[in-house]
Amino acid sequence: MLVEIKPVTRIEGHLYAYIDIGEGGARVQLRAEGFRGFEKILIGRPIEEAPNIVPRICGVCPVAHHLASVKAVEAALGVEIPRASRMVREVMGLGGVAQSHLLQLGFLLYPDIEHGEEVRNIYSTQLFKMFIVLRKCVLRIVDISGGRHVHPFNAVPGGVLKLPLREDIDVMRTEAKNGLKILSELYGELRExxxxxIESNTDVxxxxxxxxxxxxxxxxxxYDGMVKIIDDxxxxxxxxPSRYMEFIVEEPIEYSYSKNVYITINGAKKIFRVGPLSRLTTLREIQHGVSGEFYKDFKAVLSKWPQHPLLYNLARLIEVAYCLEKxxxxLDELQNTPATPRAKTMVEEGEGIGIVEAPRGLLIHHYRCSGDGLITYANIITPTTMNIAAMEQDIKELVETLIERQLNNVEYIKKRVLYLIRSYDPCISCSTHTIHISPNSSS
Amino acid sequence: MSVEPRVLVFACTYCAYAAAETAGVSKLQYPPQIYIVRLPCSGMFKSYYVLKALRSGFDAVLWSGCHPPYDCHFINGNYKARVRATLLKAYLKQLGFEDERFRLEWIAAGEADRFALIAKEIVENATRLPKLRFIEYREVEVK
Amino acid sequence: MTINIGIVSLAYCAGCEVAIASMERFCGLIGSGMVRIAYSTLLVDREELENVDILFVTGSIRTYEDIAIIKEASRKALKIVAFGSCACFGGIPGLANTIEREELLREIFSPLKPSTTNSRSKLTRFIVPLNTIVKIDYMVPGCPPPEPLIETLLDSLIYGKEFVLPKVSVCNECPLNRDDKKPLKKPRRKLLALNDIDINTCFLKQGILCMGPATLAGCKALCPSKGAPCIGCMGPLPNSKDQAADMIDALSIFYSVEPPEEILKAIPDPIGLLSMFTLPYSTIPYHRRVGGERIEKDVSRD
Known part of the structure; x- marks a missing residue:
């Protein structure tokens, strides 16, 4: 039996799912389309333009690409940025994560929760309207700190172009507080x-x-830190981050424009997950605030169904609260920080790696530039690329379990597979853009 | 009958075009592949003209104007042409065009022999270059 | 009356869709039933495109499948809108027109042999703008299209007003100070100018490349007013196809540098900087080896 989902709807990008169910189990192929070749496009471009070009990889998480790119450029040029500009970037990044999560919860996931109601009816529900207002608050924060919420431009090598003025900071703070208020109103009903x-889908x-x-x-x-791997x-x-090449390996897939990514730990190659669920699972506690309360609820659910992929959806909701609080x-800290927007930058040869947590997980940008400041090598590994192998494995397990239980109605399988894919919130545009590591390039 | 290769020459009316006229009057020979467009000043030569000329089948383009620093009738038109040509050359190079396809020369009104010489040279160079061929948009649909 | 909208996405980043979906007015229109999204892989759950009143096309045409999709879709639509710079001009993915298709794919295929199962759709030789494939009614450029422009588009859908693009350049809308008495600085590379940039003065005056003079207005000079030089996402002015050529002309009028090669230090990559969004739309839309002599050899390969 062949189950074909073409295209997978309500996700970002073009993804086709092929599930071939035979005697020996299910064979799952997720085919990503929409190839554009960004890493090749970057070669020969001035290195300061990279943060302007790469956001166009993805319109849902452009902030993450913008920041990872600018961090990689700074690492290559050896620039230390002033504290104030780092804070503006953090605000931008947190806002970017929140807006992407809200987009997923509101536009992509919500119709599933409403059991496939017609879009018009969904858009006129009270809950959805509150979503829109909440998202607008977050968008305004990104608009001020990043310049624009789709494809931001404020971060440049050395800092940011424009530091928010005092009144801008006040506006952002008010928006964040408003957002939190709306979220608290939404939270109870939405969590339920x-x-x-999730509960109706935990039979697998x-x-x-x-x-x-x-x-x-x-x-x-x-924004910044070390990478931690926890294996099964x-x-x-x-x-x-600069040692990522030793631990993260990529392999091309014959049927897709994406690639499979594995981590190596103690010599073993392993499929892994990144994203909100991994972030919240590895976390011990959130100390205070509303998100701390929410996180306790999440912990309770997590202990019931540990690592269940559908928990991604709940994790997103909690992260939105966390982002707004942060x-x-x-912003409070920014107000009392000396307002130096940029540090001096020089053109020089170098190599740099920038890693940030994008809404969907780890995002790696890696550039090398020549003495005249032109890019000679670029490598980008996106969270969805990392998740694709895990997604395929999960779908396989799901389908095989369903078949075992004689639930072999094609429509039903399709529905369940879609629920699963959507909870990962894959961003296919991100994952299809030549991902390339040549075997001996890690020096 | 078309003559190959074809070279489009932009000449400013005060210097280069005058030189071409003088070359004609003094019966100096230059190749018939030269097509001259007369414009008021080299400051008027637009980058688009070069791209359009190459796209529409000319093999090479020559910009000719008055000698810097003081010959330009409009004070600094030739300076503008010079910056423009530098950028345009880099742009064309990135698109894979040979250096000989586009050239900027200063020719004063009296330098008829120089005009004839440059004309010969550029046609000679263009003869050695492969014929330009562009795929039209609709051809892209043919696998 | 409900207006049926279809959104067909080709090789895209979803930024255009996010830009519309972020507009409260648009969501309101759907909620009130004025507008219905009949098809969009991002926003609704429908696998087939049905007949629609207006079709938004986003993303650039990268594969032969894209061409087939868009031709098929154009038969089902009364009006077609090229939405966003990728559909209008080829966009940033269009910069790949300087690279051969085989080269572009080399690393993704290695170490495997080229796809034998034919499950990946085949890339076209180069990216073309939408209007070369189908007839389009409106062009809404921008990366993403600026909100005021989307507002006018929605007005034209609902009230039947004619949608027209501005006819002037970004400089006409730009609020930055262009005081003629201020001295003009020498052209500099953006990376080197960043630390003493003054975000309230015209960037070209400070010697920093800003695509304003050669770029269509409509965004209310969003980037320059927030301190960033324009990168030209709105595409060329009306009656022009070559944003890069326009900008080269403009730069030559601004800066008379001595020796002229100095300008290449400020603009080391003319294609990437001057036609970042519009290469496939311009007069010579590709590198010669991509659209040039070697075509005969290539055709036989497939």
Whole structure:
């Protein structure tokens, strides 16, 4: 039996799912289309233009690409940025994560929770309208700190172009507080809905997966830190971003424009997950605030269905609260920081790696530039590329379990597979853009 | 009958065009592949003209104007042409065009022999270059 | 009356869709039933495109499948809108027109042999703008299209007002200070100018490349007013196809540098900087080896 989902709807990008169910089990292929070749496009471009070009990889998480890129450029040129500009970037990054999560929860996931109602009816529900207002608050924060919410431009090598003025900071703080208020109103009902949605889909148990997250000074670090890997036997490994090539390997897939990514830990090659679920699973606690309360609820659900991929949806909701709270915190600090927007930059030869936590997980940008400041090598590994192998494995387990239970109605299988794919919130545009590591390029 | 290769020459009316006229009057020979467009000043030569000329089948383009620093009738038109030509050359190079396809020369009104010489040279160079061929948009649909 | 909208996405980043979906007015229109999204892989759950009143096309044409999709879709639409710079001019993916298709794919295929199962759709030789494939009614450029422009587009859909693009350049809308008495600085590379940039003065005056003079207005000079030089996402002015050529002309009028090669230090990559979004739309839309002599050899390969 062949189950074909072409295209997978309500996700970003062109993804086709082929599930071939035979005697020996299911064979799953996720085919990503929409290839554009960004890493090749970057070659020969002035290095300061990279942060302007790469956001166009993805319109849902452009902020993450913008920041990872600018960090990689700074690492290549050896620039230290002033504290104030780092804070503006953090605000931008947190806002970017929140807006992407809200887009997924509101536009992509919500119709599933409402059990496939017609779009028009969904858009006129009270809950959805509140979503829009909440998202608007977050967008305004990104608009001020990043310049624009789709394809931001404020971060440049050496700092940011424009530091928010005092009144801008006040506006952002008010928006964040408003956002939190709306979120608290939404939270109860939404959590219940998402939980019952998860509960109705927990008849399948998935294998444990390895995880990779960024760890730093904050509870959930989005901007800067070390990479932490926890494998399925709970073995841990911590490494500097600049050593990513030793631990993260890529392999091309014959049927897709994306690639498979594995982590190597203790010599074994492992499929792993990144993203909100991994971030919240590896976390011990969020100390205070509303998100701390929310996180306790999440912990309770997590202990019931550990590592269930549908928990991604709930994790997103909690992260939105966390982001908004952190934004307020960072803004308070920003107000008392000397307003130096940029440090001096020089053109020089170098190599740099920038890793940030994008809404969907770890995002790696790696550039090398020549003495005249032109890019000679670029490599970008996106979170969805990392997740694709895990997604395929989960779908396989799901389909095989369903078949075993004689639930072999094609429509039903399709529905369940879609729920699963959507909860990962894959961003296919991100994953299809020549990912390339040549075997001996890690020197 | 068309003559190959074809070279489009932009000449400013005060210097280069006058030189071409003088060359004609003094019966100096230059190749018939030269097509001259007369414009008021080299400051008026637009980059688009070069791209359009190459796209529409000319093999090479020559910009000719008055000698810097003081010959330009409009004070600094030739300076503008010079910056423009530098950028345009880099742009064309990135698109894979040979250096000989586009050239900027200063020719004063009296230098008829120089005009004839440059004309000969550029046609000679263009003869050695392969014929330009562009795929039209609709051809892209043919696998 | 409900207006049926279809959104067909080709090789895209979803930024255009996010830009519309972020507009409260648009969501309101759907909620109130004025507008219905009949098809969009991002926003609704429908596998087939049905007949629509207006079709938004986003993303650039990268594969032969894209061409087939868009031809098929154009038969089902009364009006077609090229939405975003990728559909209008080829966009940033269009910079790949300087690279051969085989080269572009080399690393993704290695170490495997080229796809034998034919499950990946085949790339076209180069990216073309949408209007070369189908007839389009409106062009809404921008990366993403600026909100005021989307507003006018929605007005034209709902109230039947004619949608027209501005006819002037970004400089006409730019609020930055262009005081003629201020001295003009020598052209500099953006990376080197960043630390003493003054975000309230015209960037070209400070010697920094800003695509304003050669770029269509409509964004209310969003980037320059927030301190960033324009990168030209709105595409060329009306009656022009070559944004890069326009900008070269403009630069030559601004800066008379001595020796002229100095300008190449400020603009080391003319294609990437001057036609970042519009290469496939311009007069010579590709590198010669991509659209040039070697075509005969290539055709036989497939």
């Amino acid at each position: 809905r998402i939980e019952s949605f 148990v998935y294998r444990r997966k390895s995880m990779a997250v960024l760890v730093g000074s904050k509870e959930i670090e989005f 036997n709970n073995a841990e490994l911590l490494f500097q 934004i307020i915190e960072v």
